Amino acid sequence: MKKIILSFIFFATIATFNAKAQVTPGNYWSVFGGVSVPTGEFAKSDYGDFLDGTINNKAGFAKTGYTIGLDGAWYIHKSHWAIAATISYQDQGQLSAKDAHTLAAGYQDAFGVDTGAASTSNRYRNINILVGPQYSFFFSKFAVDLRANAGIVKSFSTPEMDIKITDADIPYEFSQLSSKATAFAYGGSADLRYQLGKKIGLVLKENFVASPGIAITNTNRVNYAGRLDTKQPISEAQTTLGINFGF
């Protein structure tokens, strides 16, 4: 985060010496990259307590990762309003050994068995495709853009969790499978654009994306006990730095 801000200040300072461009309502596209931080249920990594009835089925165990993508805005008759679109790719990591241990202990307690074991594989990888209205404020070389988004999140993979509980030397196995589902997503963003030249600029953006959940398939779940996630909510707060190009 600090590097992103310092880079932004660096480029902005250089630009003040070699550019007289002023930012005005004009279509642009940009390429960006930055950090993507999971929030809410998606970020939680607790199992809860079976006997208290507080099992957290929706804990995502997602990790802070990165996002890269393309962004664009098309202004309506040079007004301050534009139609904007974003396509971004996110990686939110995978379960750690500690997370696997949490799952193993949780299922062991929930089913009251002698031992529990969990192995996990695959990462949270998804793409967001979002469109929405944008309103821009212009201040000399700067523009501030506010945007509301709606669209889809398409998962490429989610962590697979393979559980093996054993009681009286009898093993019982079941899994939460990796998902490639698509779901509705929405969000909003605020960004600060700085005009470096007539057709080029920098953009620092804060973006929030959320989805009520992508479908999750579980196999060999015979009894309802312990964590059972059938719909994984996704929510991400992203800070990105990009270069935008006018067209």
Place this chain on the structure above:
Amino acid sequence: MIKLKHAVYVLLGTALLYTGCSSKSEEAVQPNIANETITQASLKFTNQANSADTTSCTYTFLLDNNNNVIGTDSTKLILKANSKYNCVVYMLDQTQKPVFVVSNEIKQRENYHLFFYQPTPITTAPVISNTTPYIPGTPVTPNAAPLNLTIARTDLDTNNPPMQVGLTSVFTTGAASSGNLRWVLRHQPNAKNGTYAPGSSDLDVNFITVIQ
């Protein structure tokens, strides 16, 4: 500009390739924790025709100072002939202070626990189904005087679809007779399907039973 675009494509491709290949597996195993400890198990009966008519039977595991089982003790089950009794399970763990009511925890864990009740002797094989509490493989003794007792579980768990549990049941007696009642609690983690076979037994005891 074109060079910049190419650089962006390379960056995107490299990132996708990296994340596609970087999956790995983590594993953890928990240490052993024993099943529920049951030191005393009781069946409490109330006559449907007279709520003041109650009885019970209790099976007790006798423990030494280190909580090792050194013996058992059981009381006789005595029921009136040609009657219907509501039966409730009551189980204790007396190694804990205060004494822990295990049957309450069984209720919380009802989705993978199932009680079985098997009167003996029997002269014909019992009906074995997902809704009968009888134990498959129980020896049939056609020439013996049977224990005239039938049992039906009355409670359901929260599985989908719900399955019986057996914490509550109805005992129906016939003519005067005597025999045994075998009482089994099956622990069937993620395997409960209404049948006896899956899982292991948390409890397996017998009561001398008299219907008079």
